[in-house]
Amino acid sequence: MKFTTDPAMFLASQSLEGKTVLIFGGTSGIGLATAIQAKAAGASVVVIGSDLARSERIATEHGLEWRAADITDTEAVEAALKDIGHVDHLVLMAGSFVAGKILETDTHYLRRAFDERIWGALDVIRTLDQRLDQRASVTFISGVLAERPNAWGTAVLAAASAAMEALARGLVLELAPRRFNTLSPGTTDTPLLGRTLGDALGGYVTELSARLPLKKIVPMQQAAAAVMFLIQNDFMNGETLHIDGGQRLV
Template identity: 60%
Template sequence: MTMNRVASPNASTLTDRTIVIFGGTSGIGLAAAIQAKAAGAKVIVVRFNPEGAAKVAAENGLDGWRAADVTRAETVTTALADIPHVDHLVLLAGTFVAGRILEAEVEYLKRAFDERIWAAVHILRTIGDRLASDGSVTFISGALADRPSAQGTAVLAAASAAMEAFARGLALELAPVRVNTLSPGTTDTPLLARTLGAHRDAYVAALTEKLPQRRLGTATEAGAAVVFLMSNGFMNGETLHVDGGARLI
């Protein structure tokens, strides 16, 4: 891939920079989008559902939206076709894929990697030299990368850890483009509620008793970390943990 080598004097600010956020219509992605917009960026969010994407973009005063299934390269190509330039790319899309390897359907388990590693490949290849050389790419991993559970999350843990290794490799391969990973702890987002359903409150109560800060992280806090990774021009090849000290227990 040939990258754009024209550097911007405003590399450390988000003012007038174009940011594309996959998974930017809820939770951490939306929080990052709102904060980046407040910092002066032009923000485009991407979501699987076009109606939902349009609604969220309009409600939050964002600059645009696109619809794409990140597991299908052709929809990614269509979604990004008319965006001439990208300064910062944020890839937060991905569902909670859980299932024991001796029981779950293999095609279902593959989604953990399809929605993360292979989606990132499709997106980066599609953008190509439209990605600014003084810009950045931000991935998401998660606490499972460090501390997998016994509840059918082995494949998802592997995919999360793979994103961190992928980012380090790409920091060299795509240089001078910066590539980092956000690793949030358990965060109070709509995804958590969808994943746990009726068990959410009991899970949160038990977890917060163990956490050093006795609470979950917020989407706003994790979103601020995304903004930091985009705007700090010397953060590269790193995994930023925003977990309230959960890895210490």
Template identity: 35%
Template sequence: MAASLRDRRVLVVGRGSGIARAVTLAVRAAGATVVAAGRDERALAAAYDEPGIETAYVDLSDEATVAALAGRLGPVDHVVSTASARARGTLGELGHDTMLRSFEVKVLGPLLLARHFAPGMPEDGSFVFFSGSSARKPVAGMLAVGATNAAVDALTHGLAVELAPIRVNAVSPGTVDTGAYDGLGERKKADLFAARAATSPARRVGQPGEIADAVVFALGSTFLTGVSLGVDGGEPLV
């Protein structure tokens, strides 16, 4: 059974661009009112200057800010966390603080969101967290990212049992054309996308809107819980 998001209140944690922006706009288009929260509230306010979307500050590595946000907002129907911290690099390149930051934002952050928002949620509420295909397909240079994503999947399973009947799911994208790859430079980014498209069964990389559609599906699917949805073009298969 699919539940409507119309007149529901949804918290989306992340930046004002890329997948987070696509999710926020898709959820709003589905009829929900949205609170977009992140560490740079000024940038969020500039990105979402439109009716039905308010902005707020939260730092998922600081439990006090999560608790404060929950207290200020009161009950919400659904929570989505797209937040992450980059931790790419080979074993010799990864620093302790980089790895810890990745785990702190993407795993402990969702745990804190569940701790502080679940008590005020309706029974048909839900959480959607973000994993990634590197949890299922090891790639050189993505060791910490893969371990973090695998931990998100484990957290999703555990919270689905502990918070029931509130639902908990994850969305697990493959390679998606967002600003996350801009740091490579145009040439290296194009080469990477071409290589991924050549081997992916979908023969292309993904778009943010396709990931947002999966989030909306997970929010409204009342018999879906404890699942990590692979929206990855079949990337882990090859």
């Protein structure tokens, strides 16, 4: 096998020209930021959001192809993917902030943490089947809770996040040579964070930032750049990429 150190050839290998990137949760936050960066790298990008009107509006604004489906609804996922052809890179960013203490919260609600992540991911992969390229990359999302759970009603979400990392490692072997990795971001400046915290957002971010090694939370563009790294580097496989500025250490 012949190897090259030519930087031009390496940079050309990072191009996504002629590739299709499919992003669930691609109409907001890290997913949308990834879609924008992937398009800039030359990819054809399809984003799938849960809300039809929002998906159309956001995709049109950024020149992206779009579909709408609740990732927990198998039939909706199948319908959304019905006319999707070959997929080179699959990114699964869908997932809400499911929180509630286990002795106080309806377990049907808490199950959504796993439905949106584990079962949703499997439905997408099974539905795509052979349309997912044999050398495709698949990127899941977990989060800092997987390593640093707290006592504020996030035990189930932490478990679902950790499960995504384990699922990726298992699928590396089961569905080789496709690549599976997981992005584990710290607290990230996304619309979801704002919706979750509401009026408490400013105070929370200020207090948390003071305790973090870098004194700031993660910009979503930096998290998206980490997804792009997982997509473009052919030897990232079975990894959990932490982009938290050291949050899991404090």
